[in-house]
Amino acid sequence: MRKTLLKGLLNAPLTEGPPPDAGCAAYAAELNRAARMRLGRSLSIRHIDAGSCNGCELEIHAVGNVFYDFERFGLRFVASPRHADVLLVTGPVTKNMREALLRTYDATPDPKWVVALGSCARDGGCFAGSYAVAGGVPEVLPVDLHIPGCPPPPAEILRGLLALLKAPQETQSSP
Amino acid sequence: MPALAELIAQGRPAGPLRPWPRIIAGEKLWQQLIARLASGRATLLGLWGEAAAVHMAILDEGARYAAVATYECPEGRYPSVGQSHPPAIRLERALRDLYGLEPLGLSDGRPWLDHGQWGISQPLGRNPAGPGEVEPYAFLPAEGESLHEIPVGPVHAGIIEPGHFRFTANGEAVVRLEERLGYKHKGIESLMQGAALDEAALIAGRVSGDSTVAFSYAFARAVEAALGIEIPPRATWLRAIMAELERLANHLGDIGAICNDAAFALMHAYCGALREHVLRTADACFGHRLMMDCIVPGGVSADLSSRGFETVRQLVAMIGKEFPPLIELYDNTASLQDRTAGTGIISPALVRQYGCGGTIGRASGRAFDTRVTLAYPPYDALLFNYDIPLLTDGDVNARVWIRIREVEQSLALIERILARMPAGAAIKAPITAARGGGEGIAIAEGFRGDVLAWVRIGTDTRIERCHLRDPSWFQWPLLEAAIEGNIVADFPLCNKSFNCSYSGHDL
Numbered sequence: 001m002r003k004t005l006l007k008g009l010l011n012a013p014l015t016e017g018p019p020p021d022a023g024c025a026a027y028a029a030e031l032n033r034a035a036r037m038r039l040g041r042s043l044s045i046r047h048i049d050a051g052s053c054n055g056c057e058l059e060i061h062a063v064g065n066v067f068y069d070f071e072r073f074g075l076r077f078v079a080s081p082r083h084a085d086v087l088l089v090t091g092p093v094t095k096n097m098r099e100a101l102l103r104t105y106d107a108t109p110d111p112k113w114v115v116a117l118g119s120c121a122r123d124g125g126c127f128a129g130s131y132a133v134a135g136g137v138p139e140v141l142p143v144d145l146h147i148p149g150c151p152p153p154p155a156e157i158l159r160g161l162l163a164l165l166k167a168p169q170e171t172q173s174s175p
Numbered sequence: 176m177p178a179l180a181e182l183i184a185q186g187r188p189a190g191p192l193r194p195w196p197r198i199i200a201g202e203k204l205w206q207q208l209i210a211r212l213a214s215g216r217a218t219l220l221g222l223w224g225e226a227a228a229v230h231m232a233i234l235d236e237g238a239r240y241a242a243v244a245t246y247e248c249p250e251g252r253y254p255s256v257g258q259s260h261p262p263a264i265r266l267e268r269a270l271r272d273l274y275g276l277e278p279l280g281l282s283d284g285r286p287w288l289d290h291g292q293w294g295i296s297q298p299l300g301r302n303p304a305g306p307g308e309v310e311p312y313a314f315l316p317a318e319g320e321s322l323h324e325i326p327v328g329p330v331h332a333g334i335i336e337p338g339h340f341r342f343t344a345n346g347e348a349v350v351r352l353e354e355r356l357g358y359k360h361k362g363i364e365s366l367m368q369g370a371a372l373d374e375a376a377l378i379a380g381r382v383s384g385d386s387t388v389a390f391s392y393a394f395a396r397a398v399e400a401a402l403g404i405e406i407p408p409r410a411t412w413l414r415a416i417m418a419e420l421e422r423l424a425n426h427l428g429d430i431g432a433i434c435n436d437a438a439f440a441l442m443h444a445y446c447g448a449l450r451e452h453v454l455r456t457a458d459a460c461f462g463h464r465l466m467m468d469c470i471v472p473g474g475v476s477a478d479l480s481s482r483g484f485e486t487v488r489q490l491v492a493m494i495g496k497e498f499p500p501l502i503e504l505y506d507n508t509a510s511l512q513d514r515t516a517g518t519g520i521i522s523p524a525l526v527r528q529y530g531c532g533g534t535i536g537r538a539s540g541r542a543f544d545t546r547v548t549l550a551y552p553p554y555d556a557l558l559f560n561y562d563i564p565l566l567t568d569g570d571v572n573a574r575v576w577i578r579i580r581e582v583e584q585s586l587a588l589i590e591r592i593l594a595r596m597p598a599g600a601a602i603k604a605p606i607t608a609a610r611g612g613g614e615g616i617a618i619a620e621g622f623r624g625d626v627l628a629w630v631r632i633g634t635d636t637r638i639e640r641c642h643l644r645d646p647s648w649f650q651w652p653l654l655e656a657a658i659e660g661n662i663v664a665d666f667p668l669c670n671k672s673f674n675c676s677y678s679g680h681d682l
């Protein structure tokens with residue numbers, strides 16, 4: 001055990017640099033300015049799975065591994081919607097989850113933002129049209145930002161979340 | 176007592192199911208099969224339906240013989256399997272919700288997947304009706320002095336899928352846990368009906384994202400069986416590489432996550448890094464981190480280049496070097512062992528009764544791995560005389576160790592698959608409408624256990640019916656047993672060590 005710990009201390013970290021700014025700017029452009037102004041430099045995120053296949057969850061987990069280490073940017077996942085600034089919603093919204101999603105939204109204090117993650121969250125993806133699916137997240141909640149992909153790779157998730165943190169002047173100056 | 180095969184031979188041959196026999200069972204034979212399941216001389220592999228029939232997949236483990244029995248029920252009623260064989264109860268409740276088929280004699284009349292939100296009831300039955308009355312779900316009562324209830328979910332505190340857990344506790348000790356699932360029900364069987372093969376393959380790969388390879392694998396093999404398609408040899412072996420990479424990634428993730436739930440974050444960090452390496456390798460070689468849509472009916476959609484060979488070899492060598500110190504770390508950390516050893520025990524008898532596969536089954540002494548027990552190519556050529564890693568303690572610790580052993584074996588397997596990979600440019604056989612329809616069934620071993628896929632395809636190669644059974648169906652009920660007598664605070668640990676799929680179960 002001591003050897004493992006020592007190795008961890010002595011070796012260079014595996015953590016990679018932040019994603020290039022250009023990617024974030026594209027997302028930031030999608031967000032309304034007021035949102036960015038008010039969120040400042042730290043973000044509490046509550047993830048809610050509204051009916052995903054669980055692929056999106058795997059990649060959200062990956063954002064926490066040592067390569068991406070999202071916490072260094074001031075992002076963190078919180079256990080209760082009452083502590084959250086942002087709801088990160090995955091999956092098509094199943095009818096069986098619609099009420100739970102709405103209640104989670106209501107339990108989140110204002111100001112709050114909703115990020116829809118993955119193709120399903122946009123429009124229901126390949127599950128759209130089923131008797132059991134209400135549709136994408138926009139069918140149920142106002143969505144501020146969408147991160148595309150099936151599932152979006154961790155670097156993409158990070159880019160999207162960082163866009164929320166960017167101060168408006170920073171993103172305006174970038175191309 | 177006749178063998179299962181003899182019993183099946185008494186039925187009226189039905190349909191052109193391939194490769195297992197399918198028979199129509201009359202009342203008497205159906206009851207005999209139920210009695211066989213209930214007495215532990217056969218294992219239930221699946222129970223699914225259509226508008227006027229119930230199908231039951233049944234296995235004789237010793238003889239490595241599997242078959243499907245169909246009970247025709249134009250009246251919408253069939254003798255309940257679950258009443259004498261509890262593993263079928265939730266499947267029958269789901270059948271009632273989706274098809275309106277009534278299991279005669281089943282005492283549990285509560286819905287399972289239908290939460291009264293669909294705006295329709297019995298959506299796949301012959302006469303779909305308007306929404307029924309929404310009654311509050313009646314959890315089973317637990318009575319006694321100083322008992323209290325703790326409701327948890329459907330929305331949990333972590334990054335995890337939704338489901339409801341109702342604990343009855345006496346102080347800290349759990350007296351009973353009852354699960355309520357179905358929150359993620361997406362109506363996958365209805366989406367499959369009438370879908371073109373490529374659309375259906377897409378959906379099959381998204382039944383449970385963490386097992387996307389296993390589901391695509393089982394689905395593709397069922398389709399190929401139905402249509403009598405031979406796939407190129409190279410595709411067969413490429414599939415196995417993908418399946419082993421998926422197993423590796425998930426087991427590494429799980430080992431880390433279980434330790435994390437015992438507050439040992441160091442393992443989590445190290446295992447998470449190894450997992451990330453596997454996913455990046457998959458991405459570099461096959462173009463998708465989880466390898467979604469890489470296995471398709473007819474073969475695979477991505478070949479492994481010579482660079483890819485090297486990348487996979489490097490990955491195997493790297494994990495082979497980095498993993499042993501982690502095993503040592505797990506083995507030598509007393510505070511961690513203190514949490515995992517003796518926690519969340521399930522008995523070998525229960526695992527056998529439920530036909531519970533995967534790491535959970537093997538940690539409780541059930542030597543069942545479909546790569547061996549119902550071997551399919553290329554594993555039939557690879558795993559001859561293979562010893563399935565087995566433990567009998569049935570606790571969290573045993574489930575960790577089975578995963579550790581399987582990581583080691585997957586690493587060895589990948590090397591052997593690479594060494595035997597047939598050359599050739601072809602990786603996908605064409606599927607043409609001219610082939611006509613058919614019915615096929617297949618099983619594939621995912622990291623979680625045995626995935627069963629059954630399809631019926633029409634002459635236009637569109638899906639008529641498809642059923643995909645996640646291993647979790649026979650694992651979720653055992654979690655209720657595993658937690659009994661443990662403290663509430665150990666639930667996350669037990670749950671993680673099971674790692675059942677919500678999405679795969681809810682369909």
Ligand code: SF4
Nearest residue numbers: 053055118119120150
């Ligand atoms: S976007 Fe893809 S990975 Fe995410 S929930 Fe939907 S199907 Fe699964």
